[in-house]
Amino acid sequence: MKNIILLIMDGLGDRPNQELGNKTALQAARRPNLNRLASNGTTGLMSPVSFGIRAGSDTSHLSILGYDPIKYYTGRGPFEALGLGIELKSGDIAFRANYATVKDGKIIDRRAGRVKDTDSLSSDLETEIDGVKFIVKSGVEHRAAVVMRGKNLSDRITETDPHSVNSPPEFARALDHDAQFTADVINKFLTRSRKILENHEFNKKLISIGKLPANEIMLRGAGKIPEIPSFKEKYGMNAACISGTPLIRGIAGLAGFTNIRVEGMNGRVDTNYKNIISAAVSALDKYDFILINIKGTDIAGHDRKPELKKYVIEQVDSVIGPLLERLDNTLIVVTGDHSTPCSYGDHTGDPVPVMFATNGIINDNVRCFDELSVSTGYYKITSNDIMPIIMSYSDRAEKYGA
């Protein structure tokens, strides 16, 4: 049996960039180690979730790890909350939330003038009502997440965001009988929140400098945290996650991974690449399966910066030399969770390169790791196929039949 390192470069897939001589970031990058890995196994193209699907990092990570998003992706609320670093438990109800501005009973700005630094608001909104705990955490600008933790909660409730200005903010309504308690508790929370926000020092200050107050919190995207079978249960492996991105750590946490903190790891392009790989290699003593997520490639893609994306790939390449010495006992899998082409600035449904490197298995004819080179490789798969192939190449799969 071999241990596994699954290295996901977020948003790795790219399209031709004029700035890079019509090459993708991966084609343009100096990547001797990635190419050496590609020469030591099989490669191919992987479509996240399915062909042509513009997967998010949430749905694609679920799918890559063997959790069918159709079953386990319960909406934006839970995954937004995970992304803000809230530790969720099965049964929690999570919402995406917006701070908004209400005047004379009507919403006049759904983003409260893109208010910033609302941590003092969110911490003051946290409370417990009728045995239900409310966790509130601020995100970027006007965004936040609200989590309800308690018994008998349901996500079958309406949003309180009317999605238009000049309408009054709404109360939550139950969509079925079982959700009445949840709706009642939310509405008590909203009534209480409005009072607190109205008189909050933070908002008084905003008004005093002529800005819009964040005097309403609107909830949407309600979702129940799914009960997902642990990775250990599914695959018999002790798993760890190394990622500077709260969303990825959150998903790994839900699946029972240990999240390893690494000195200098920050989920940005200036993360400490060397420490990340060192931590992964050390963790091989203790864990069977190590998921690494490098976020920089995705950030560069969203920011439409091909040179930066190339830089991030070169940084990763420069530190993965030690993995090449482990191929006797370790399966190294490298891929992306989706494509974020710099020319597009967002996720696309383009397939992503993938490789499975270890000693002893077939080496296909591919000697370079990039979109075009691997397109003549062994596999044309979707993310659902990754874990079964990993289980087989690491000598961990059970036989199906005799």
Next chain:
Amino acid sequence: MKNIILLIMDGLGDRPNQELGNKTALQAARRPNLNRLASNGTTGLMSPVSFGIRAGSDTSHLSILGYDPIKYYTGRGPFEALGLGIELKSGDIAFRANYATVKDGKIIDRRAGRVKDTDSLSSDLETEIDGVKFIVKSGVEHRAAVVMRGKNLSDRITETDPHSVNSPPEFARALDHDAQFTADVINKFLTRSRKILENHEFNKKLISIGKLPANEIMLRGAGKIPEIPSFKEKYGMNAACISGTPLIRGIAGLAGFTNIRVEGMNGRVDTNYKNIISAAVSALDKYDFILINIKGTDIAGHDRKPELKKYVIEQVDSVIGPLLERLDNTLIVVTGDHSTPCSYGDHTGDPVPVMFATNGIINDNVRCFDELSVSTGYYKITSNDIMPIIMSYSDRAEKYGA
């Protein structure tokens, strides 16, 4: 967002033909424009419906357009009726029908001597009984379609074709209680039809020249016209269809496409190729998605004529130059709906070449459009994957997750 032209060459896939130096029709054809398109995007092999399935044009077009045939293909009756150009409505019940010869109460020829030109019979059989309208349309030789339109109709009824000679023609029986009304009305229709056919001038003439009369119409393949969500509803696109083939126009009509008529378009090998492509290019101003079906490749395959199939492909190639000038704003997708190898003379389950051409996306290593060349391209997919890939490449897909 880009507009889309989906060019389906019916039965495009082929096998090696001795007459063409062991090349497929596509390999043998002079096809500079198809090759240029292949150089401007990604290519691959597409298996209609699924790998190895010998799809019909009906099931494959449904699947390519994103309508799962398992769910929406309700039998041969409805699609035979569509193929004869009957405009169907949700809830209609449609049958395939045969004219047969009955003597002394028993069927002696299930095809009435392959009778021809029965239009005068079918039009005289049209009627209305108990509020149910019967539409009858003759097809090739002894074939016809019968459509029932009215309220409370069911397709849970038996066939009236005993499928053997020397048996009496049957009446319809209800397979469940709700179908009794339908069976009763059909049987009234059959009783009436027998009288009309017995005394029909057309049959008297046949008998007078020593031929078998078409004095029975046998019904089979009952199917209810499915309620299918419109293409606009599914994909948010205004869609048009350009096809000389009633079956394809019928399927497109069911999905809410506008069927565009084109001067000289006839669904045969001598259709006006130039006008078809011109009409598609003009339609780009008004429609987001244009489906073109060229039937000639399939006809040549069924007729086992490799040179003719090559000719049809060359005709198409010679007129698609204008599409190459549209690649900035248009996604051009070219494929077949199934393979009709000339050496086989019918549909096979062989995969079909496919290409997605537009500016800005990755160009894979494939520079020629034919079965072998595209087999080293980007995709090995089924027809179910076509629409998601189209939506992604045309910048129309919603993100799944965040």
